Amino acid sequence: MKAHATGELTLHRLKKIEIVIRAEDHHPVEELLKAAGIGGWTIIRDVAGMGHAGFHHGKTIFNDHSGLAMFVGVGEPAAIGDVARGLARLFATLPGVTFLSDVEVLRSDYFARAAGA
Amino acid sequence: MNMMPFATAPEPTLTRTEVSGLIALAARTVPPLWPLESAIAVNPLAGFEGMAFEEAVQAGARLFGARQSLPLAQWRALLAGGRIAEGCLRDAAIRHLGGTYPALAPIAPGITALDLLMARLLTLPATDEVKASPMAPDAAFVAKWCAAFFDHGHAAIPMPHRELGLYRAVLAMAGHDPEFHALTGTLGAQLLMTVPRDPLNAIAEALSALGIAEDGQQPHLAALVARLPGWAGHIRWRSEHADAEHAAGAPAGMADLLALWLLLERAGALTQPRITPQPANVTLHLAAHFGWSRDDVRRALAVAGAPLTRIATMDEEALGLLFMTAAEWTYADGLVPRLQAGTRAKAAEMPASEDAAAAQLVFCIDVRSEPFRRALETTGRYETLGYAGFFGLPIALHPSGAARRKRLLPVLLSPQHDVAEAPRPGHEPDATRLAAADATARHAASLFDTAKQGIATAFATAEATGPLAGLAMAARTLAPRLSARIGAWARPCRHEAFAPALDHASAGHAHPPFTLADKIGYASALFRLTGLPTDTARLVVLVGHGGSAVNNPYAAALDCGACGGHAGGSNARILAAMLNEADVRAGLVAQGIALPETTHFLAAEHNTTTDTVTIFDRTGVPAGHAADLARLEADLARAGAANRERRAGLLDRSPQDLLTGAAHWGEVRPEWGLSGNAGFLVGPRRWSKHIDLEGRAFLHSYDWRADADGSVLATILTAPMVVAQWINCQYLFSTIDNDRYGSGDKVTQNVIGRIGVVQGNGGDLAVGLPRQSLFRDDGSPFHLPQRLLTVVLAPLARVEAVVAANDILARLFGKGWVHLVVIAPETGQARRWRPDGAPQAEGTGLTDITA
Numbered sequence: 001m002k003a004h005a006t007g008e009l010t011l012h013r014l015k016k017i018e019i020v021i022r023a024e025d026h027h028p029v030e031e032l033l034k035a036a037g038i039g040g041w042t043i044i045r046d047v048a049g050m051g052h053a054g055f056h057h058g059k060t061i062f063n064d065h066s067g068l069a070m071f072v073g074v075g076e077p078a079a080i081g082d083v084a085r086g087l088a089r090l091f092a093t094l095p096g097v098t099f100l101s102d103v104e105v106l107r108s109d110y111f112a113r114a115a116g117a
Numbered sequence: 118m119n120m121m122p123f124a125t126a127p128e129p130t131l132t133r134t135e136v137s138g139l140i141a142l143a144a145r146t147v148p149p150l151w152p153l154e155s156a157i158a159v160n161p162l163a164g165f166e167g168m169a170f171e172e173a174v175q176a177g178a179r180l181f182g183a184r185q186s187l188p189l190a191q192w193r194a195l196l197a198g199g200r201i202a203e204g205c206l207r208d209a210a211i212r213h214l215g216g217t218y219p220a221l222a223p224i225a226p227g228i229t230a231l232d233l234l235m236a237r238l239l240t241l242p243a244t245d246e247v248k249a250s251p252m253a254p255d256a257a258f259v260a261k262w263c264a265a266f267f268d269h270g271h272a273a274i275p276m277p278h279r280e281l282g283l284y285r286a287v288l289a290m291a292g293h294d295p296e297f298h299a300l301t302g303t304l305g306a307q308l309l310m311t312v313p314r315d316p317l318n319a320i321a322e323a324l325s326a327l328g329i330a331e332d333g334q335q336p337h338l339a340a341l342v343a344r345l346p347g348w349a350g351h352i353r354w355r356s357e358h359a360d361a362e363h364a365a366g367a368p369a370g371m372a373d374l375l376a377l378w379l380l381l382e383r384a385g386a387l388t389q390p391r392i393t394p395q396p397a398n399v400t401l402h403l404a405a406h407f408g409w410s411r412d413d414v415r416r417a418l419a420v421a422g423a424p425l426t427r428i429a430t431m432d433e434e435a436l437g438l439l440f441m442t443a444a445e446w447t448y449a450d451g452l453v454p455r456l457q458a459g460t461r462a463k464a465a466e467m468p469a470s471e472d473a474a475a476a477q478l479v480f481c482i483d484v485r486s487e488p489f490r491r492a493l494e495t496t497g498r499y500e501t502l503g504y505a506g507f508f509g510l511p512i513a514l515h516p517s518g519a520a521r522r523k524r525l526l527p528v529l530l531s532p533q534h535d536v537a538e539a540p541r542p543g544h545e546p547d548a549t550r551l552a553a554a555d556a557t558a559r560h561a562a563s564l565f566d567t568a569k570q571g572i573a574t575a576f577a578t579a580e581a582t583g584p585l586a587g588l589a590m591a592a593r594t595l596a597p598r599l600s601a602r603i604g605a606w607a608r609p610c611r612h613e614a615f616a617p618a619l620d621h622a623s624a625g626h627a628h629p630p631f632t633l634a635d636k637i638g639y640a641s642a643l644f645r646l647t648g649l650p651t652d653t654a655r656l657v658v659l660v661g662h663g664g665s666a667v668n669n670p671y672a673a674a675l676d677c678g679a680c681g682g683h684a685g686g687s688n689a690r691i692l693a694a695m696l697n698e699a700d701v702r703a704g705l706v707a708q709g710i711a712l713p714e715t716t717h718f719l720a721a722e723h724n725t726t727t728d729t730v731t732i733f734d735r736t737g738v739p740a741g742h743a744a745d746l747a748r749l750e751a752d753l754a755r756a757g758a759a760n761r762e763r764r765a766g767l768l769d770r771s772p773q774d775l776l777t778g779a780a781h782w783g784e785v786r787p788e789w790g791l792s793g794n795a796g797f798l799v800g801p802r803r804w805s806k807h808i809d810l811e812g813r814a815f816l817h818s819y820d821w822r823a824d825a826d827g828s829v830l831a832t833i834l835t836a837p838m839v840v841a842q843w844i845n846c847q848y849l850f851s852t853i854d855n856d857r858y859g860s861g862d863k864v865t866q867n868v869i870g871r872i873g874v875v876q877g878n879g880g881d882l883a884v885g886l887p888r889q890s891l892f893r894d895d896g897s898p899f900h901l902p903q904r905l906l907t908v909v910l911a912p913l914a915r916v917e918a919v920v921a922a923n924d925i926l927a928r929l930f931g932k933g934w935v936h937l938v939v940i941a942p943e944t945g946q947a948r949r950w951r952p953d954g955a956p957q958a959e960g961t962g963l964t965d966i967t968a
Contacts, residue, residue: 032138061642093335
């Protein structure tokens with residue numbers, strides 16, 4: 001993990017993965033993140049947007065499984081790469097998109113790979 | 118015994134995440150299976166809903182070894198009994214043949230293709246029903262260890278090493294299991310020592326060792342998941358839906374199950390799936406039926422060989438699907454024109470009566486509410502509405518003294534509020550007495566279980582308690598209702614002693630209690646989603662429902678599906694209490710919902726087995742409403758008696774016998790439950806009030822005029838209708854193959870680990886409904902297997918927009934899992950939603966509903 005100082009802050013360079021998937025498919029993504037050793041992630045529910053199949057609305061009020069959800073995870077490049085490999089298998093069948101990008105974080109220990117993964 | 122060479126450990130080619138992705142996809146072969154205490158309906162082919170219905174049924178049949186339809190003989194009996202119109206069957210046959218022209222094309226002089234197909238459907242001999250084959254030894258081995266691992270504290274001696282997880286625990290035990298040795302031999306013993314202990318790594322290694330090609334890996338794993346759909350479904354429930362405490366101390370995921378299967382496969386112990394036989398060619402039977410000579414057959418093959426062969430080689434499953442289509446069209450033909458007539462008469466837009474309603478009652482949409490509502494409406498000026506039975510409240514209830522919370526909401530939702538039970542004001546002594554009695558009963562039951570299962574105490578326990586238990590059983594057998602009354606006499610009534618507490622959360626849970634804004638939101642949703650008018654009657658009653666059954670593992674299946682397989686009274690009590698709060702009423706005014714001050718909200722629960730209605734929290738009813746309540750209760754009793762009489766006829770019993778059955782420990786069919794379900798109506802009650810829907814339709818109230826943006830319709834179709842579709846599919850598939858998709862005969866079932874039932878003394882968990890819930894005692898189906906027909910009273914453009922914007926609806930309607938008919942409110946014109954790729958409607962039956 002590379003680190004550099006910006007003024008008084010020490011930042012650590014990591015990879016970020018964003019995954020937009022149908023809300024009903026959230027469980028496979030969670031399992032995959034765990035398998036890669038990602039210790040935590042953010043879920044943004046009720047994501048709406050325009051895609052290949054037209055406009056996707058957010059979830060309806062009585063169904064948590066309708067609409068789209070977005071996962072955001074940060075980790076070491078190798079772990080995020082593992083996530084992307086697993087997603088490639090998922091996306092062979094399920095609709096969804098993913099974005100990888102470089103990010104800088106303050107507390108690198110928050111994003112260390114989980115033991116045993 | 119296996120004689121394969123020593124196991125090698127090849128280098129895996131897949132990463133753990135790739136394996137995880139493959140497992141996640143393979144797991145979808147089966148739906149989650151809820152445990153008995155909260156059993157809810159699921160579509161056993163839910164994982165195939167991305168396919169067209171017919172393709173999915175075929176895929177399911179291949180994977181699970183299941184039937185695709187009822188046996189032909191049963192369909193013919195249903196036709197002969199008038200439950201299917203022969204004209205609809207002809208229309209289905211014409212559609213199958215590609216339309217009128219090819220259907221009427223001559224095959225031989227005076228004989229058309231349609232004649233041939235109808236002869237196959239109606240006359241040619243049907244093959245005998247094939248009985249399910251016994252479980253293979255490899256599946257029996259995996260099922261045995263699943264049962265031991267997932268036991269919920271039932272076993273006297275728990276399985277060791279459960280804390281390691283299913284896969285590792287079995288690895289630790291299998292070496293001592295003679296069955297494992299018999300199945301796998303020395304290779305199995307070697308593999309036990311060498312395979313990775315992590316299930317993901319073990320799967321990666323096994324896929325390499327077995328040489329499964331990349332494009333075959335996911336189907337390979339899916340086929341293994343399908344070998345034991347019950348246990349795989351239980352694992353999905355545990356992983357995806359259960360509270361964490363269910364899995365505490367015994368982790369298990371689908372990877373564990375698959376790693377076990379692959380261990381057996383690597384050891385050469387996997388049995389091969391049975392090969393589906395090719396359908397027979399019945400050309401000669403057809404020839405005999407029509408009196409053809411050999412020359413006639415030769416000429417027919419020369420002139421019309423292709424259609425003749427196609428008809429002659431259709432398997433009986435495909436013929437059965439035509440019967441099912443005919444059953445669906447028969448139902449639609451009977452229902453849709455009457456709804457159109459009601460619409461055209463402008464009944465849907467006119468007030469129900471010049472007089473205000475004496476009371477409004479909001480029932481769950483459950484099909485069993487419909488005949489009760491109709492019976493009640495005949496007794497007085499009552500307006501009834503339909504709303505999902507959890508009344509829009511995403512809650513989990515913590516009953517006083519219970520170890521676990523109950524999720525009183527559809528499984529589509531997660532609880533947002535943890536609600537505790539608290540003593541009702543003025544009833545604290547009763548609550549204390551009841552809590553003490555519950556604690557004593559739990560302690561005694563635990564003591565009895567321990568003594569019964571103890572090596573030293575088992576016989577002494579039987580000696581000491583046997584006579585008493587025998588007397589109790591005699592009483593419960595000879596006088597079950599009296600026995601139940603005596604049992605209840607010594608205990609305070611639970612709903613009188615306790616009530617859900619709205620303003621403080623239960624201890625140890627993070628979900629907040631209701632804020633005022635929450636309460637106003639849930640209260641206003643009642644009006645928005647049902648079209649309940651704001652000039653409410655003096656009494657508005659929210660009516661949940663639940664069943665009554667004793668000694669019945671499927672008791673939860675009689676309760677409210679929208680309440681997660683529990684009775685719905687608590688949800689009704691909570692919403693009624695909210696609606697009676699002054700602050701909530703004030704908040705509603707700000708949203709344009711100004712209710713009369715004279716309106717009081719009440720909660721009730723309809724017992725669908727006895728047709729009695731319990732009114733909750735009656736002490737809160739204002740004195741001025743006492744006469745209204747007395748009149749309502751008298752009319753509820755009259756409606757209950759009328760509906761009980763109607764249901765008794767369907768069960769071939771007396772109304773009194775239904776009351777006895779609700780308390781009898783030996784009753785195998787306390788009620789028909791949701792058997793017969795077929796329709797889902799979205800519109801105002803006035804639209805369907807004049808029609809006897811025979812307890813076959815879910816009724817959701819909807820006012821299209823108050824839903825300009827379609828958001829209410831989207832909510833109704835994406836949630837209550839989805840739950841109804843699950844129920845419909847569970848009944849459908851449990852009927853067409855009760856061994857594979859249902860749970861077989863109740864008489865030979867055993868409850869296992871408090872989580873499900875198995876047939877006999879072991880095997881897979883049953884995934885569906887028992888035979889007694891679907892078939893009469895003579896073996897004829899009471900439930901007619903057919904797909905749900907949803908009828909919506911709304912402008913077509915609005916419905917189209919809602920379907921287009923929601924993937925799940927495009928899938929269900931487009932792939933033919935649910936039939937959709939839209940009736941235009943202004944004209945009464947009906948339009949059928951044509952599934953993707955389906956031909957243009959043709960035939961008399963269908964024309965009627967697509968005018």
